[in-house]
Amino acid sequence: xxxxxxxxxxxxxxxxxxxxxxxxxxxxxxxxxxxxxxxxxxxxxxxxxxxxxxxxxxxxxxxxxxxxxxxxxxxxxxxxxxxxxxxxxxxxxxxxxxxxxxxxxxxxx
Numbered sequence: 001x002x003x004x005x006x007x008x009x010x011x012x013x014x015x016x017x018x019x020x021x022x023x024x025x026x027x028x029x030x031x032x033x034x035x036x037x038x039x040x041x042x043x044x045x046x047x048x049x050x051x052x053x054x055x056x057x058x059x060x061x062x063x064x065x066x067x068x069x070x071x072x073x074x075x076x077x078x079x080x081x082x083x084x085x086x087x088x089x090x091x092x093x094x095x096x097x098x099x100x101x102x103x104x105x106x107x108x109x
Contacts, residue, residue: 039066
């Protein structure tokens with residue numbers, strides 16, 4: 001894909017704590033981080049809404065709201081490929097850890 005930089009560390013990560021710094025390096029642009037936080041907030045809100053209203057069809061929107069905002073951040077601001085393509089579970093966990101780190105003020109967004 002033109003304009004997209006390759007993943008600098010394409011190897012496997014044995015532990016999540018080794019992956020998370022890499023994940024943060026792939027999310028260094030402030031707008032990208034903001035879009036990720038918005039997407040994760042919408043995922044949490046959608047899950048809560050589905051459970052509280054028992055409208056479980058709302059779960060179909062989770063990939064759209066979660067990945068939609070995140071991928072805009074990657075393709076238009078970071079100019080890289082989402083880590084989800086090579087590390088789906090670590091990437092998903094990292095979305096929530098970064099969300100927590102932003103909400104608690106540990107990292108800036």
